[in-house]
Amino acid sequence: MPEDFRARAVLWPKGHLYEDFSVGQVMNHHWGRTIAESDTLLFTTLTLSFNPLYSNREFARAHGHRDIVVNPLLVFNTVLGLSVEDCSEIGGPFVGVGKLTYHEPVYPGDTLISRSTTIACRVSESNPVNGIVTWHTEGFNQDDVRVIDYERSNLVRRRNPGGKAV
Numbered sequence: 001m002p003e004d005f006r007a008r009a010v011l012w013p014k015g016h017l018y019e020d021f022s023v024g025q026v027m028n029h030h031w032g033r034t035i036a037e038s039d040t041l042l043f044t045t046l047t048l049s050f051n052p053l054y055s056n057r058e059f060a061r062a063h064g065h066r067d068i069v070v071n072p073l074l075v076f077n078t079v080l081g082l083s084v085e086d087c088s089e090i091g092g093p094f095v096g097v098g099k100l101t102y103h104e105p106v107y108p109g110d111t112l113i114s115r116s117t118t119i120a121c122r123v124s125e126s127n128p129v130n131g132i133v134t135w136h137t138e139g140f141n142q143d144d145v146r147v148i149d150y151e152r153s154n155l156v157r158r159r160n161p162g163g164k165a166v
Contacts, residue, residue: 015090017159018121018131025118027086032142033078037108040070047073070106075148079139082114087135088154095132095153104147111142119151129161 044054052059053069060068088094106112120134133156139148 014085015088016086016156017090018123018133018156019159021118021121021131021133021156023118023121026115027083027117028115029082029086029113031082032111032113033082034111035070035074035078035106035108037068040068040074040108043074044071047071049073065105065107067107070108070110072102072106072148075102075106075112075139076100076150078112079114079137079148080152082112082139083116083135083137087116087133087137088156090157092130092155092157095155097150097152100148100150102148104141104145106141106147110147112139112147113142114139120153123158124155127155129158130155131158132156 041055043049044051049071053063053065054071055068057068114137116135116137118133119136120132122132124130124132132153134151134153136151137149138146141147
């Protein structure tokens with residue numbers, strides 16, 4: 001019987017621990033994501049978002065848009081998703097999001113990229129094996145126009161929970 005490939009598998013560490021973040025640190029997140037018309041129509045349908053700006057081209061044009069508007073929640077989820085590898089992939093509960101601002105509409109065919117800046121780090125008072133890290137994340141389209149920004153916080157595991165707090 002052939003050797004089980006899982007025995008040869010190597011675990012690659014992913015994500016960052018609390019000590020890997022510092023205030024002022026800027027992370028330009030990888031790749032970006034082009035939003036197809038099918039993405040926004042499916043998302044809008046599945047979330048029962050019946051605003052005609054998101055699904056009716058003629059309605060959107062009649063209200064000053066060049067095309068249907070990508071559902072803003074899809075814009076948020078995409079930009080957040082682009083930041084996960086650098087900010088929160090290792091896990092830890094999502095604490096919350098605030099100061100969410102949509103600056104410009106996104107249209108099918110636009111490509112979104114994002115970057116995050118660490119704006120706060122502190123050890124959790126109630127759970128000192130973790131820290132709380134807050135980032136300011138910005139999303140841009142292919143023309144480098146900011147379309148969204150927000151702050152979000154996550155609980156992030158500490159590398160050495162018994163060590164001195166940073």
